[in-house]
Amino acid sequence: MTSEVAAAKSLATVAAVQRRGFNIAPYLFILPHLLFFAAFLAWPFFFGAYTSLFQFDFLRPENRPFVGLDNYTRLFDPAAIQAANFWRSMRATVTFMIVSVPPLVIFAVFLAVLLNNRFGGRNFFRMVFFAPYTLSVTAAAVIWWWLFQNQGLVNQALRALGLGGEQWLSSMPEAWIAITIATVWWTIGFNTVIILAALQEIPASLYEAAAIDGASPARRFWHITLPMLRPVLVLVITITLLASANLFGQPYIMTAGGPTQQTETVIFQIYNEGIRRGQMGSAAAMSIIVAGILLVLTALNFKFFGKSETE
Amino acid sequence: MAERSDEDQGGMPVSTSPVYRVLLYGLLFLFTIFFALPIIWMGITAIKPFNEWLTPNFIPINPTLNNFTSIFNDPTLPVARWFFNSFIIATMFTVLIVVIDSLAAYAYARMEFRGRKFLFALMLTTLVMPGIMFLIPNYITIAELGWIGSYQGIIAPGLSGVFGVFFLRQFFLSIPKELEEAAYVDGANTFQTFFRIVLPLSGGAIATLAVITFLTSWNDFLWPLLMTSPVREMQTLPVGLATLQGQYTFDYGKLMAGALVLTLPVLLLYVLSQRYIIKSIATTGLKG
Numbered sequence: 001m002t003s004e005v006a007a008a009k010s011l012a013t014v015a016a017v018q019r020r021g022f023n024i025a026p027y028l029f030i031l032p033h034l035l036f037f038a039a040f041l042a043w044p045f046f047f048g049a050y051t052s053l054f055q056f057d058f059l060r061p062e063n064r065p066f067v068g069l070d071n072y073t074r075l076f077d078p079a080a081i082q083a084a085n086f087w088r089s090m091r092a093t094v095t096f097m098i099v100s101v102p103p104l105v106i107f108a109v110f111l112a113v114l115l116n117n118r119f120g121g122r123n124f125f126r127m128v129f130f131a132p133y134t135l136s137v138t139a140a141a142v143i144w145w146w147l148f149q150n151q152g153l154v155n156q157a158l159r160a161l162g163l164g165g166e167q168w169l170s171s172m173p174e175a176w177i178a179i180t181i182a183t184v185w186w187t188i189g190f191n192t193v194i195i196l197a198a199l200q201e202i203p204a205s206l207y208e209a210a211a212i213d214g215a216s217p218a219r220r221f222w223h224i225t226l227p228m229l230r231p232v233l234v235l236v237i238t239i240t241l242l243a244s245a246n247l248f249g250q251p252y253i254m255t256a257g258g259p260t261q262q263t264e265t266v267i268f269q270i271y272n273e274g275i276r277r278g279q280m281g282s283a284a285a286m287s288i289i290v291a292g293i294l295l296v297l298t299a300l301n302f303k304f305f306g307k308s309e310t311e
Numbered sequence: 312m313a314e315r316s317d318e319d320q321g322g323m324p325v326s327t328s329p330v331y332r333v334l335l336y337g338l339l340f341l342f343t344i345f346f347a348l349p350i351i352w353m354g355i356t357a358i359k360p361f362n363e364w365l366t367p368n369f370i371p372i373n374p375t376l377n378n379f380t381s382i383f384n385d386p387t388l389p390v391a392r393w394f395f396n397s398f399i400i401a402t403m404f405t406v407l408i409v410v411i412d413s414l415a416a417y418a419y420a421r422m423e424f425r426g427r428k429f430l431f432a433l434m435l436t437t438l439v440m441p442g443i444m445f446l447i448p449n450y451i452t453i454a455e456l457g458w459i460g461s462y463q464g465i466i467a468p469g470l471s472g473v474f475g476v477f478f479l480r481q482f483f484l485s486i487p488k489e490l491e492e493a494a495y496v497d498g499a500n501t502f503q504t505f506f507r508i509v510l511p512l513s514g515g516a517i518a519t520l521a522v523i524t525f526l527t528s529w530n531d532f533l534w535p536l537l538m539t540s541p542v543r544e545m546q547t548l549p550v551g552l553a554t555l556q557g558q559y560t561f562d563y564g565k566l567m568a569g570a571l572v573l574t575l576p577v578l579l580l581y582v583l584s585q586r587y588i589i590k591s592i593a594t595t596g597l598k599g
Contacts, residue, residue, distance in 0.1 A: 025501040029418035030430070032411040033476060040471035041437050044448035051448055058451070114338060118324050125339050127585050128346050134581040134588075135350075136530035138549040139574045142556060143349045146356065146563055153352055156367045185349065190592065197593030207323070242441065249532050253553060267443060267533070274447050275537055284447045291444035298439060 052285040058278035071285035082273070085261075086286055089269035092262060097244045100180045104240045105233070107184065108191035113225070115192070116199045126196070130189035137186070137249035144182035145169065145254045170259050179250045179263065187243065191236050198232035199225070234305045238298055245294055266290050353574070356567040364563045378568035388558065389544055393551035394572065396462075400535075400547060401528040404466050408524045409517055412475030417505050419476065420483035421491070434473040450537055460542035465535050469528070475520050478591075482516035483509060519587045522580065526588075529577060548573040 052071050057063040074080045075087075115126055132140060147153050148168035155165030168178045202225065210220045226233075248267040251257055257264035264272070266286065274283025356364060357378055359371045382390050418424070419431055449468045458464035486509060494504040510517075532549045539546045546554060555569045581588065 023422075023424065026418045026422040026424035026427070029414045029422070029501075029505075033415035033470075034430070036411070036467065036470040037434070037437075037473070038471075039452070040449055040468040041440075041445065041473075042433070044445045044452065045440070047452070048444050048448040051451065056451075058454075111342065114335070114342075116323055117335060119332075119335065123586075125343065126589065127582075128343050130585070130589060131350070131578065131581060132346055134526055134530075134577050135574055136549040136552075136577070137532050138552045139353075139530075139570045142552060142566055142570045143353050145556075146567065147349060147352065149563075151365045153367060160367075185346065189346075193589050193592050245441075246443065253556060270443065270446065271533075271537070275450065275540075280447055280451060287444045287447055291441040294441040294443075295439065 048284050048287060051281055052288055054281045056279070056281035056284070058274070058280045060278075064281075067281065071282045072289070074282070075285065075289065082282055085264075085269055085273070086266075088261065089264050089266045090290075093245055093247065093265045095176060096179065096247050096263075096265065097241060099176055100183055100244045100247075101237065101240050103180065103184050104188055104191060104244075105237055108188050108195055108236065109229070109233075111188070111192045112195035112199055113221070115196050126193070130193055132186050133189040135186065138253060140182060140186040141250045141253035144178065144185070144250075148178045148182075148254070169255050172259060172262055175251075175255050175259060175263050179247075179254060182250055182254065183244075183247070191240060194236055195229065195232060198229055202228045230305070234302060237305070238301050241297060241301065242294060245290075245297075350574070350578075353567045353570050356563055357571045359564055361562070361564055378564040379572070382555065382565050382568055382572075388551070388555060390551065390555075390569065390572065392544055393546055393548045396545060397529055397548040397573075400462055400465055401525050403462065404469060404528040405521050405524045407466070407470055408472075408475050409521055411470060412520070413479050413510070413513070413517065414505075416476045416479035417483055417509060420480045421488075422501070434476065437473055446533075446537075453538070458538075460539055460545045462545075464538045465547070468534065469531075475524065478520055479513070479516060482513060486512055515587075518584075519591045522584050522588060523591060526577060526580065 053066060053068060055063065055065050055067050055071075075083050077083050111129060115122060115129070149155070150165060150167060152168075154168065158165055166174050168174045206224050206228075207220055210224060215223070246267055247265045248271070251263040251265060251268060255263045257268055270283045270286050270290075273279050273286065355369060355371065358374045358376065360373050360375045360377065363371055363373070382388060419427065445468075453459060453464045453468070456464075458467070490508055490512070491504050494508045499507065529547075530549060531547070532553075535547045536550045536553070539550055543551075543554065552566075552569050552573055556566055559565050
């Protein structure tokens with residue numbers, strides 16, 4: 001009797017058991033995860049929308065009247081304080097996305113190409129470049145807050161070079177530069193590792209053929225490396241856009257949202273409105289608008305950059 | 312031309328031109344400084360006495376552990392308790408994720424059941440849902456359960472995540488089916504097959520998931536901040552470090568000592584398991 005026959009027999013048995021009637025085992029296996037999934041991912045999807053239709057004053061349970069779409073319309077009323085706060089925080093977030101995503105992607109490609117060379121000690125350098133990503137955002141932000149102090153190492157180095165120091169964390173646009181440098185330092189290793197893995201999947205024969213045809217390294221990069229990286233770049237850009245849209249810890253630690261609330265991002269604003277002021281309905285409405293915009297952005301990114309993969 | 316070791320494999324052959332080599336190693340050296348120096352500077356500041364904080368010397372003249380003893384002895388700052396909280400929370404969270412997600416992943420990998428396709432698609436959709444939309448409603452849910460400022464308040468919402476389920480499912484699918492079928496032939500039921508055949512084969516994948524989960528939980532900031540900002544004793548180290556910064560504003564040495572306490576366990580874990588961490592991130596990215 002061969003094992004194949006036995007296997008076929010057992011497959012039939014399993015299938016028969018499953019066809020015969022209700023099998024409880026799969027449900028027992030998924031149940032623990034499904035409970036948490038239902039409570040903290042599926043339910044809040046609806047509960048958030050529901051909350052946004054109430055005033056929902058968290059600190060005063062008696063003060064939670066149904067207000068319809070007021071929490072949304074107020075965000076478009078120029079006279080409302082919520083609208084001013086919300087759109088200022090949107091501007092801050094968009095500013096950070098614009099200044100942080102290009103370096104986080106372009107330098108990651110550069111580092112990955114560098115690490116894709118065959119030389120001794122590659123894994124050591126890869127380990128060092130990725131190390132900051134394993135830190136907590138608080139650790140990364142506190143370290144850079146210290147480096148960017150008026151008497152910090154950055155200004156000391158600049159003064160040694162005769163360049164004079166800056167008030168990095170209390171002036172504009174220096175605060176954004178500081179937060180961006182800290183963020184690039186903290187997270188670029190993640191993008192680098194993903195792009196490096198994709199580079200290693202590109203068949204060497206493509207480069208060899210191009211080299212025989214006399215293509216320069218720059219041409220090989222433009223005509224082979226970049227097109228081959230396209231699918232992974234779409235993914236990396238999307239992940240980076242979403243991560244930058246979620247900026248919170250760095251300004252919370254480094255600038256406390258300043259100067260004059262100009263680095264208060266949307267997450268910061270939702271935290272202030274919902275948790276600090278207890279205005280859960282208004283904060284829920286803000287969250288839904290932001291989430292909607294991010295969903296559209298993700299879809300556009302895949303549609304716009306991801307379309308011609310098979311060309 | 313035989314390849315010598317793991318790290319020489321793959322990649323573009325380096326040009327033999329010495330100019331190219333000097334340029335390559337020069338760039339690598341500069342980047343190494345950029346990535347390593349802030350961490351080193353944190354360590355140096357942490358062991359400097361206060362009168363040396365603002366001097367740019369890299370070797371402390373009078374190295375000291377005073378910054379550590381004073382943050383651990385400050386009665387208003389339960390740093391030791393924060394460390395304990397972080398450790399307990401990250402450990403419990405990791406164990407629960409591994410148990411809950413491996414069970415679910417096995418069902419989604421190998422079993423047929425009603426609603427499977429629907430649930431799987433639903434879990435996939437949540438991957439693209441921006442996390443921000445869950446923050447406020449989950450906060451209200453936890454508050455209504457009376458769990459603000461508790462371990463379960465910090466841990467429970469994260470257990471809903473689907474990353475571990477997808478990660479382990481992918482691994483279970485790569486195990487040859489014949490092994491499980493042989494177990495069924497021998498009369499084992501689903502549970503016995505899972506615990507005696509599948510789990511022992513999955514040590515590597517489970518260890519990888521455990522390390523990533525532990526790091527994520529240890530480092531998490533926003534949710535523990537929401538859960539514990541009014542209750543100092545229940546804070547985790549990342550939240551505590553923010554509290555420390557509020558308390559000690561310009562005591563740089565003490566702040567860096569706090570940052571080091573938060574960072575050192577993670578860096579140790581990373582150095583020990585970096586190959587697995589980097590590999591899993593690389594493959595997750597490629598499959599995503």
